[in-house]
Amino acid sequence: MQRKKKYDNFHLVHSKIIGMHLYLIYxxxxxxxxxxxxxxxxxxxxxxxRELEIPLLKRGQVLVQIAYSGLCHTQLxxxxxxxxxxxxxxxxxxxxxxxxxxxxxxxxxxxxxxxHVVLSWLKGTGIDVPNAVYLSSEGAVNSGAxxxxxxxxxxxxNRLIPIDKTIPLKEAALLGCAIPTGAGVVVNQMRIxxxxxxxxxxxxxxxxSAILAAKYLGAYPIIAIDIHEEKLKKAKTFGATHxxxxxxxxxxxxxxxxxxxxxxxxxxxxxxxxxxxxxxFEVVKxxxxxxxxxxxxxxxxxxxxxxxxxxxxxxxxxxWGGGGEIDQDIPRFAQWFIQEDNQLQKMxxxxxxxxxxxxxxxxxxxxxxxxxxxxxx
Numbered sequence: 001m002q003r004k005k006k007y008d009n010f011h012l013v014h015s016k017i018i019g020m021h022l023y024l025i026y027x028x029x030x031x032x033x034x035x036x037x038x039x040x041x042x043x044x045x046x047x048x049x050r051e052l053e054i055p056l057l058k059r060g061q062v063l064v065q066i067a068y069s070g071l072c073h074t075q076l077x078x079x080x081x082x083x084x085x086x087x088x089x090x091x092x093x094x095x096x097x098x099x100x101x102x103x104x105x106x107x108x109x110x111x112x113x114x115x116h117v118v119l120s121w122l123k124g125t126g127i128d129v130p131n132a133v134y135l136s137s138e139g140a141v142n143s144g145a146x147x148x149x150x151x152x153x154x155x156x157x158n159r160l161i162p163i164d165k166t167i168p169l170k171e172a173a174l175l176g177c178a179i180p181t182g183a184g185v186v187v188n189q190m191r192i193x194x195x196x197x198x199x200x201x202x203x204x205x206x207x208x209s210a211i212l213a214a215k216y217l218g219a220y221p222i223i224a225i226d227i228h229e230e231k232l233k234k235a236k237t238f239g240a241t242h243x244x245x246x247x248x249x250x251x252x253x254x255x256x257x258x259x260x261x262x263x264x265x266x267x268x269x270x271x272x273x274x275x276x277x278x279x280x281f282e283v284v285k286x287x288x289x290x291x292x293x294x295x296x297x298x299x300x301x302x303x304x305x306x307x308x309x310x311x312x313x314x315x316x317x318x319x320w321g322g323g324g325e326i327d328q329d330i331p332r333f334a335q336w337f338i339q340e341d342n343q344l345q346k347m348x349x350x351x352x353x354x355x356x357x358x359x360x361x362x363x364x365x366x367x368x369x370x371x372x373x374x375x376x377x
Contacts, residue, residue: 037134037150038357038374039141041090043081046358048090052134052141052150057105060127060157064117068173069148069374070096071357072205073272073296076365082298090141092134094148094374095121096176098169101160108157116169117160119148120176124326126157148176149357151376161330170373171337171344174205175330177321178371179344182209182270183333184322185292186217190266194218197264199255201225201280202271203235205371206294208347210268215239216336221258225251225279226271228367237346246279255283267291277303287313294319347371 033054038047057063075093077083097119101111110126111117132143132154145156163172182205186192198214200207203226214222215238223242224235232243242258244251255264263285269277272295281291286309293316297303305316322329337343350372352360360372 035134035150035152036354037092037141037147037153038094038354039090039136040079040086040093043079043086043089047079047093047149047361049355049357050136050138050141052136054152054154055132055134057103057154058129058132059106060108060129061105061132062101062108062111062155062157062160063103064099064119064153064155064160065102066097066099066119066148066151066153066376067169068098068376069094070173070177070205071360071364071369071372071374072096072177073364076361077296077298079361083296084299088142090138092141092143092147092149092153094150095119095146096173096178097148098163098172098176099153100169102152104157110157111160111162115162116165116167116172117162118172118175118330119146119153119155120159120161120180120326120330121146122159122177122180122321122326124158124161126160128158129156149354149374151354161327163331163334167334167338168342170348171342172334173373174209174344174347174371175333178205178347179209179333179337180324180326180329181294181319181322182206182211182268183213183337184324184329185268185294185319186210186213186219188322188324188329189292189317189319190268190290192217192219192266195220196266197221197223197259199223199225199264199267199280199283200235200240201267201269201276202273202295203231203240204270204369205347206270207268208235208238208370210270211235211238211240212337212343223255223258223264225276231367231370234346234349234370238343251279252283259285263289265289268294270294272296274301274303278305281305281309281314281316284314289313290315290317292317292319348373351375
C-alpha cells in the first residue's frame with residue numbers, strides 16, 4: 001500500500017502543476033499496475049489465481065504483457081515438491097513464453113517498448129536481475145528472474161530475446177524451453193551429421209524438438225521410444241523413421257534390429273525416469289556412442305550404469321538447456337521451424353486460459369500433453 005500512496009500523492013500534487021495531460025498518463029499507468037497470476041502457495045495443492053500488484057521496475061527489468069506461456073515437467077516437479085524443500089513459497093511459476101514489451105527499466109538496451117519477445121529460463125545477454133516480489137491481499141509473492149504464469153510480468157533483461165513481429169507469438173512461446181533444449185542438444189552437443197542414428201526416449205515437447213532438429217540435419221534412423229501411442233504417432237509426423245512402444249515391444253531388441261546390431265550413434269533421454277535414462281545409455285554403440293540426459297529425476301533418485309561400458313568407449317553426459325547460446329539459437333530455430341515451414345503448430349496439443357492452469361497441469365501429469373500453452377487475452 002505504500003507505493004499506492006506514493007502514486008496518489010504524485011497525482012494530487014503534480015496534476016495541479018502540470019495539468020490534465022499528466023493526470024491521464026497516471027491513470028494509463030495504473031491500468032497495468034496489477035496483474036493476474038497462478039501462484040504456488042503450498043506443495044501438492046492447486047495453484048491459486050491471485051491479483052498481484054506489479055512492483056516498480058528495477059534497473060535491468062522489463063515489463064512484459066504475456067501472450068502465451070508454455071508448461072513443462074519442471075513446473076510439475078516444483079508443484080509436487082520433487083526438487084526438494086521450497087524456500088520461496090508463495091511464488092509464481094513458468095519459465096517459457098512469448099509476449100510484448102510494455103515498459104523497460106533503467107539500463108535496459110536489449111529490448112524496447114513494443115518489441116515482441118521470447119521469454120526463456122536460459123540466460124542470454126543483458127542485465128541479470130535474479131528476482132522480483134509482487135504484493136497481494138494475502139501478502140508478498142516471490143518471483144524469479146522469469147515467471148510466465150502471469151498476465152503481465154516483470155522479467156530480467158537477460159531472459160528475453162527480441163523476435164521479428166512476423167513470427168506468431170503462439171509458436172514463439174515454444175522457443176523459450178522445449179525447442180532450445182531438444183533441438184539445441186542435437187545441434188550444439190551431438191552436432192549430428194547426415195546419416196547418423198538417434199534414439200529419443202520420451203517424446204513430449206523436448207523429445208519432439210530433438211526429432212525435428214535431427215530430421216532437419218538429415219539423421220537416419222531416428223527412433224522414438226515412448227509408452228503413449230498418440231505421442232508416437234505425433235513423433236512420426238515430426239520426422240521419426242521408427243517408433244517403439246516400450247510397453248508392447250522389447251526396445252533393445254528392436255533397436256538392435258534397426259541398427260543391424262550396432263546400436264545408435266546418439267541417444268537422448270527427456271522422460272525423466274530412472275529406467276529410460278539407463279536404457280538410453282544401454283542402446284548407444286560401443287565405441288563412440290553418446291547418451292545425453294535432459295530429464296529431471298526427483299531429488300535423491302539415482303541411476304546405475306555398468307562402468308565397463310565407459311571403458312568400451314560409450315559416453316554419457318547431461319545438458320543445461322541444449323548447451324547453446326540462447327541469443328543466437330532462438331532466431332535460428334525460429335527461422336528453421338516457424339518461418340521456413342511452421343512445424344511447431346502441430347506440437348501444441350493443449351491450450352487453456354490461466355484460470356484452468358490446474359486442469360492443464362493434471363493433463364501433463366497424465367502424459368496427455370505434447371506441449372501445452374496457457375493463453376491470455
